[in-house]
Amino acid sequence: MHFIPSPNRLRPLLLACKDKASISKTHALMLLIGLFKLGSSNGVLIASYANIGDIKSARKVFDLLPQRGVDAWNAMIIAYSRKEHPGEVLNLYRQMILEGVRPDSSTFTVALKACTRLLDLKTGEEIWCRAMDCGFEFDVFVGSSILNLYAKCGKMDEAIVVFDRMPRRDLVCWTTMISGFAQSGRPIEAVDMYRRMQKEGMEGDGVVMVGLTQACANLGDLKLSLSVHGYLIRKDLPMDVVVQTSLVDMYAKNGHLKLACHVFKNMPCKNVISWGALISGFAQNGFAGNALDLLVDMQGCGYRPDLVSLVSALLACTQIGFLKLGKSIHGYIVRRLDFDRVLGTAVIDMYSKCGALSWARTVFDQINSKDSISWNAMITSYGIHGHGKEALSLFLEMTKTNLKPDHATFSSLLSAFSHSSLVEEGQYWFDRMVSEYKVPPTEKHYVCMVDLLARAGCCKNGKLLIGEIAAKKVLELDPDDLGIYSLVSNYYAKARKCS
DNA sequence: TTAGGGTTAG
Numbered sequence: 001m002h003f004i005p006s007p008n009r010l011r012p013l014l015l016a017c018k019d020k021a022s023i024s025k026t027h028a029l030m031l032l033i034g035l036f037k038l039g040s041s042n043g044v045l046i047a048s049y050a051n052i053g054d055i056k057s058a059r060k061v062f063d064l065l066p067q068r069g070v071d072a073w074n075a076m077i078i079a080y081s082r083k084e085h086p087g088e089v090l091n092l093y094r095q096m097i098l099e100g101v102r103p104d105s106s107t108f109t110v111a112l113k114a115c116t117r118l119l120d121l122k123t124g125e126e127i128w129c130r131a132m133d134c135g136f137e138f139d140v141f142v143g144s145s146i147l148n149l150y151a152k153c154g155k156m157d158e159a160i161v162v163f164d165r166m167p168r169r170d171l172v173c174w175t176t177m178i179s180g181f182a183q184s185g186r187p188i189e190a191v192d193m194y195r196r197m198q199k200e201g202m203e204g205d206g207v208v209m210v211g212l213t214q215a216c217a218n219l220g221d222l223k224l225s226l227s228v229h230g231y232l233i234r235k236d237l238p239m240d241v242v243v244q245t246s247l248v249d250m251y252a253k254n255g256h257l258k259l260a261c262h263v264f265k266n267m268p269c270k271n272v273i274s275w276g277a278l279i280s281g282f283a284q285n286g287f288a289g290n291a292l293d294l295l296v297d298m299q300g301c302g303y304r305p306d307l308v309s310l311v312s313a314l315l316a317c318t319q320i321g322f323l324k325l326g327k328s329i330h331g332y333i334v335r336r337l338d339f340d341r342v343l344g345t346a347v348i349d350m351y352s353k354c355g356a357l358s359w360a361r362t363v364f365d366q367i368n369s370k371d372s373i374s375w376n377a378m379i380t381s382y383g384i385h386g387h388g389k390e391a392l393s394l395f396l397e398m399t400k401t402n403l404k405p406d407h408a409t410f411s412s413l414l415s416a417f418s419h420s421s422l423v424e425e426g427q428y429w430f431d432r433m434v435s436e437y438k439v440p441p442t443e444k445h446y447v448c449m450v451d452l453l454a455r456a457g458c459c460k461n462g463k464l465l466i467g468e469i470a471a472k473k474v475l476e477l478d479p480d481d482l483g484i485y486s487l488v489s490n491y492y493a494k495a496r497k498c499s
Numbered sequence: 500t501t502a503g504g505g506t507t508a509g
Binding site (some may be wrong): 011012029043044047055071074075077078081104105106107108109112113116120140142143144145146147148151170171172173174175176177178179180205206207208209210211213214240241242243244245246247248249250252272273274275276277278280282287306308311312494 | 500502503504505506507508509
């Protein structure tokens with residue numbers, strides 16, 4: 001040995017290691033000269049193992065350390081974060097606190113990110129409080145992390161409070177807010193946020209534009225959409241697959257499928273998400289044939305359809321009553337993918353709307369962990385086939401589970417009653433919906449009731465009264481809807497005939 | 500006080 005490396009010389013040595021053998025050699029050297037006792041460089045050794053994906057060796061080093069400074073903890077926590085083990089991140093974070101080690105900005109940042117992955121707002125807020133106590137209240141990394149946690153948990157009002165108090169905001173903070181509003185269904189505020197950012201002299205990059213395309217997708221404002229696209233081109237911002245896919249989605253959601261196709265065709269690099277965006281765009285806009293053609297093209301280009309493209313294809317089959325293709329997509333799903341609730345619900349919907357109610361029921365029975373959406377889909381299926389009694393008995397079965405019937409469940413149920421002219425049941429459950437299940441009636445519930453009473457003649461024992469109340473409510477809610485007008489006038493016509 | 504840590508698509 002010609003020299004004894006100092007910790008400062010070991011660091012670049014370790015970071016240069018790209019394979020396990022060379023890390024192990026340096027590791028051995030460290031053991032030999034007793035560097036561990038010094039407590040420095042341990043973090044970088046853990047990070048080196050983690051960087052080559054060897055998290056087990058990293059953890060072994062971590063566990064054997066006689067003393068662990070914040071660097072070692074961070075290296076281990078970051079390693080778990082990169083491997084997407086948010087639960088482990090939080091375990092280590094808690095252990096670190098218990099051992100009295102003071103977290104730094106990186107620790108808080110990664111711990112908050114773990115909470116975001118788990119959508120664990122409560123733990124996240126505890127961590128944020130501690131971060132503020134430790135003097136990281138105005139740290140942009142910690143700050144953008146708490147903003148993102150709030151955004152992903154749908155708490156934009158809380159996010160804006162933190163954001164407005166930040167003395168310094170970088171582009172990531174702004175992006176988090178813009179995307180947060182866009183993804184929370186508040187596109188106008190997303191755009192306002194961007195304008196505010198511009199006023200403060202910040203220039204948007206591609207990631208900011210992705211947030212804006214999501215806002216545009218919800219706003220349906222072609223002029224704004226084109227200006228976002230134009231900005232990307234004018235500023236010569238890098239058009240990666242994420243940016244281009246979000247443009248495809250934006251145009252597709254706005255119903256501008258020609259533009260969506262134009263962007264899509266010119267993409268040098270596509271993936272299943274890009275295909276899914278276009279397929280779902282066609283299906284959502286009622287162009288079932290195009291959606292199904294694209295599904296075939298996608299496979300021809302070597303991409304395996306995933307959940308989203310298959311759900312869109314099922315929707316397309318449903319629209320045109322293409323039972324045969326729907327059935328073969330169902331077969332494909334069973335063979336190749338996990339049959340989850342979303343797919344299950346789409347398949348139920350497809351079978352029932354294509355006229356195969358008993359197959360829909362078979363699929364429903366096969367879903368292991370049904371959520372209320374699955375139940376609602378099946379209740380709706382019975383409803384549109386005029387099987388009100390079956391809809392009711394399924395609803396009663398649902399009430400025996402730990403799922404709570406929601407506004408959508410009652411829409412399905414009341415609509416089933418109206419399709420089957422089950423007046424007594426309709427009124428009885430409408431009342432119980434309000435009194436027992438505490439679901440406030442909305443437009444769709446009133447529409448079902450008016451429809452039900454109109455179909456049934458609505459003349460007996462005070463039913464007229466309920467019908468009238470419902471009819472007035474419906475008109476109050478949406479006086480511009482001609483469909484509702486004809487429903488209500490139909491109701492009055494029949495009511496008059498009866499009385 | 501090396502670098503690490505936070506934001507984006509169907």
